[in-house]
Amino acid sequence: MAAQINTQKKKVGQNIKVVVRVRPFNEKESRGRSRMAVNCISPREIQTKDKKYCFDRVFQPDCNQLDIYSYVVEPMINDVLAGYNCTVFAYGPTGTGKTHTMTGGDPSSLSSLDWRRNEKAGCIPRVAANIFDEIASRKVNDYNVRVSFLELYNEEVRDLLNPDERQPPLNIFNDNKGAVFIQNLNEKNVFNSNDIYELLKQGTLRLDLAGSENIAKSGAKDKRALELANINRSLLILGRVVQSLTEKSNRHVPYRDSKLTRILQDSLGGHTKTCIIATVSPADSSYEVTQCTLEYAMRARDVKNTPMVNEKVTQVQMFKQLTTEIEELKRKLEATRLGEGGGGGFFVAQQHWDEIQNQLHVNSNSLTMKNEIMDGMKKRLADLEVIQKIKTRDYEEAMKNCKNKEKIIHKATALLKEHRENLQQEKYLSKNYFQSVQDENTQAKCLLQATNTLIDSHNMLQFKLETQYFNSLSNNRLIQEKCRSLQETIVSGREQLDKMSLTSQSAVTNQMAVLEESARACHQEMERCAAWKKEIEDVANNKNGVSEVIEERRSCFQKYTTRHAEQLNKVRSRFRDMLYKQIQHKRQQIKLLEQEVEEMVETLETIDRETNNFIIEEEEDKNMLINQKIDTETADLNLNQTHINTMKQMIASTEKSLKMHISEQKSPLETTEKIGKDLLDAWNQAIRADDTPNKISVNYPKQVGDGALPRDVLIKKFKEEFDEDISNESFHFNVSTNTEVS
Numbered sequence: 001m002a003a004q005i006n007t008q009k010k011k012v013g014q015n016i017k018v019v020v021r022v023r024p025f026n027e028k029e030s031r032g033r034s035r036m037a038v039n040c041i042s043p044r045e046i047q048t049k050d051k052k053y054c055f056d057r058v059f060q061p062d063c064n065q066l067d068i069y070s071y072v073v074e075p076m077i078n079d080v081l082a083g084y085n086c087t088v089f090a091y092g093p094t095g096t097g098k099t100h101t102m103t104g105g106d107p108s109s110l111s112s113l114d115w116r117r118n119e120k121a122g123c124i125p126r127v128a129a130n131i132f133d134e135i136a137s138r139k140v141n142d143y144n145v146r147v148s149f150l151e152l153y154n155e156e157v158r159d160l161l162n163p164d165e166r167q168p169p170l171n172i173f174n175d176n177k178g179a180v181f182i183q184n185l186n187e188k189n190v191f192n193s194n195d196i197y198e199l200l201k202q203g204t205l206r207l208d209l210a211g212s213e214n215i216a217k218s219g220a221k222d223k224r225a226l227e228l229a230n231i232n233r234s235l236l237i238l239g240r241v242v243q244s245l246t247e248k249s250n251r252h253v254p255y256r257d258s259k260l261t262r263i264l265q266d267s268l269g270g271h272t273k274t275c276i277i278a279t280v281s282p283a284d285s286s287y288e289v290t291q292c293t294l295e296y297a298m299r300a301r302d303v304k305n306t307p308m309v310n311e312k313v314t315q316v317q318m319f320k321q322l323t324t325e326i327e328e329l330k331r332k333l334e335a336t337r338l339g340e341g342g343g344g345g346f347f348v349a350q351q352h353w354d355e356i357q358n359q360l361h362v363n364s365n366s367l368t369m370k371n372e373i374m375d376g377m378k379k380r381l382a383d384l385e386v387i388q389k390i391k392t393r394d395y396e397e398a399m400k401n402c403k404n405k406e407k408i409i410h411k412a413t414a415l416l417k418e419h420r421e422n423l424q425q426e427k428y429l430s431k432n433y434f435q436s437v438q439d440e441n442t443q444a445k446c447l448l449q450a451t452n453t454l455i456d457s458h459n460m461l462q463f464k465l466e467t468q469y470f471n472s473l474s475n476n477r478l479i480q481e482k483c484r485s486l487q488e489t490i491v492s493g494r495e496q497l498d499k500m501s502l503t504s505q506s507a508v509t510n511q512m513a514v515l516e517e518s519a520r521a522c523h524q525e526m527e528r529c530a531a532w533k534k535e536i537e538d539v540a541n542n543k544n545g546v547s548e549v550i551e552e553r554r555s556c557f558q559k560y561t562t563r564h565a566e567q568l569n570k571v572r573s574r575f576r577d578m579l580y581k582q583i584q585h586k587r588q589q590i591k592l593l594e595q596e597v598e599e600m601v602e603t604l605e606t607i608d609r610e611t612n613n614f615i616i617e618e619e620e621d622k623n624m625l626i627n628q629k630i631d632t633e634t635a636d637l638n639l640n641q642t643h644i645n646t647m648k649q650m651i652a653s654t655e656k657s658l659k660m661h662i663s664e665q666k667s668p669l670e671t672t673e674k675i676g677k678d679l680l681d682a683w684n685q686a687i688r689a690d691d692t693p694n695k696i697s698v699n700y701p702k703q704v705g706d707g708a709l710p711r712d713v714l715i716k717k718f719k720e721e722f723d724e725d726i727s728n729e730s731f732h733f734n735v736s737t738n739t740e741v742s
């Protein structure tokens with residue numbers, strides 16, 4: 001990472017940062033049952049069997065790529081954007097994870113995926129994305145990011161961004177301010193992380209091609225020897241540079257002795273902020289190189305840099321400055337030419353002349369580069385303008401949509417309000433109507449009850465009246481009969497009176513008075529009957545009146561029922577209309593929702609498709625890795641098979657020699673058996689003689705020798721044959737070794 005340098009502003013001495021990363025055991029180490037040669041005892045300390053080392057940070061084998069990035073590189077983004085130059089380099093023996101840490105696998109698999117989520121990515125792809133994220137989040141407009149990619153191989157520098165396959169090695173120079181630069185090295189302007197990934201892929205491809213060509217040109221053996229010599233030389237000089245930077249005496253620092261230290265000049269003891277990642281293997285088989293790496297890293301911790309902020313210059317200022325420099329150089333060149341023609345010129349030393357030429361070249365390159373940057377920026381501006389136009393159009397359209405939606409929402413809200421009010425009204429009306437229907441029902445019930453009571457009382461009355469009527473009718477008949485009998489009595493009395501007129505005038509008169517009195521009573525009785533009759537007639541009239549009332553009530557009730565039924569129908573139809581409208585509205589809403597759901601389903605399907613593509617890509621990556629693993633496993637299996645075959649051969653030859661050995665041993669064994677038999681016989685004899693077997697004489701053939709038939713074997717055999725408990729001391733072998741075997 002390099003910010004544009006021009007003027008130095010402040011100087012603060014600062015030790016360079018050194019971290020150690022211990023990689024996990026690789027397959028070979030695991031197979032060989034390697035043991036841990038290092039122990040990460042704290043986040044800053046690492047222990048070997050000989051020594052304890054302390055660094056800025058120690059990363060254990062199980063740490064991941066993001067852990068390293070977050071501690072080492074991420075904080076440098078701020079430094080770079082503040083104007084510091086920053087360097088991160090990995091140092092360590094072969095196969096300890098330098099490439100893994102810096103690049104993190106196959107660069108062709110890089111894409112603009114979120115760098116934090118990509119577990120495999122190393123520091124370079126992460127910083128490529130992170131720096132643009134940071135620029136975007138700070139809303140910086142005046143910036144330019146450039147990338148260069150070089151190979152340092154066999155003390156030769158090559159530009160990996162230059163497509164020319166036959167490019168000559170590049171020279172390293174110091175500019176007039178002392179800064180180191182590489183002549184003709186491409187610096188490409190980049191505007192996003194994908195631009196960087198693209199350049200990384202191109203550069204890596206060229207690096208691989210150059211590697212295979214180098215092997216093809218020189219024999220692999222010669223090439224490896226030269227390469228090793230150069231690597232060792234570079235590392236030696238690097239060690240010396242670190243050594244002399246950490247020594248108190250102000251001695252010469254041999255930067256110029258190797259290209260690597262020249263390129264790293266500003267990073268080691270210069271003005272850059274530097275971090276070294278020392279990578280080591282955990283295995284005891286690599287213990288010595290691990291120890292050397294840790295020693296180097298410890299020394300490097302003492303190197304002090306003086307980081308300085310570069311002054312920011314605008315494009316125009318830089319352009320002006322470079323143009324003036326070119327003009328000046330041109331003037332000098334012209335003056336020199338005139339001098340060559342015999343005029344009043346001056347002599348320029350070859351070295352100076354080369355420097356002027358280089359400076360001229362550098363400045364014109366720089367000018368071209370700046371022009372390229374300007375063109376790039378103009379292009380970007382145009383692109384941005386187009387994007388802005390599109391965005392503005394999108395925004396306006398979105399606003400229009402929003403307004404339309406707002407209107408619809410307004411209308412819907414008003415409609416909803418209206419509906420709500422209607423509903424309230426309907427509710428109120430229904431409630432009242434229900435109440436009135438209930439009241440009327442109650443009234444009707446009361447009326448019906450009253451009518452029924454009236455009808456009952458009317459029936460009763462009618463029954464009473466009829467009874468009275470019949471009673472009065474029979475009374476009438478009786479009275480009429482009485483009257484008739486009285487008339488007859490009067491007539492007979494008059495006749496008797498006439499007869500007795502002479503006898504008793506006074507008695508007749510009395511009799512007459514009694515009769516008149518009876519007639520008067522009869523008359524009164526008749527009047528009462530007439531009154532009863534009238535009363536009966538009144539009651540009959542009254543009965544008609546009650547029937548009328550009942551009839552009136554009935555028709556009134558009928559009317560009520562009809563009116564209520566009509567009202568009920570009206571309300572029902574209104575409700576039905578309203579409900580129909582509401583259902584229509586809801587259906588429309590459902591339709592809209594269905595459309596939205598369809599759109600969402602489409603979006604989801606697109607996302608699914610993309611995710612599937614991504615998964616397939618990942619699967620392919622995994623398959624590739626698995627295939628590689630299978631290849632390695634197969635190679636290992638083959639190796640094992642070879643080992644097994646060799647072992648088999650060895651076993652066969654051992655068996656063969658064993659067989660030979662056995663056949664050689666056979667005859668002494670037969671002899672042994674004979675001796676055993678002799679022993680048995682001797683023992684049996686001793687027992688038969690009732691003698692304790694404490695002394696047995698055996699002829700022992702001389703040529704067998706002690707080695708072939710040792711005493712212990714004989715004792716063992718003896719014990720097996722006779723008695724396990726018998727102790728060695730209880731008998732003796734009398735072994736004669738001068739008997740010849742017959």
Ligand SMILES: Nc1ncnc2c1ncn2[C@@H]1O[C@H](COP(=O)(O)OP(=O)(O)OP(=O)(O)O)[C@@H](O)[C@H]1O
Nearest residue numbers: 022023024026092093094095096097098099100101
């Ligand atoms: N921390 C780690 N975790 C998992 N695998 C690792 C780690 N470090 C290294 N490896 C694996 O070890 C192998 C060697 O690593 P790498 O190529 O990065 O080493 P190197 O130091 O760059 O080697 P060389 O100097 O030979 O180029 C690779 O397969 C890499 O994936």
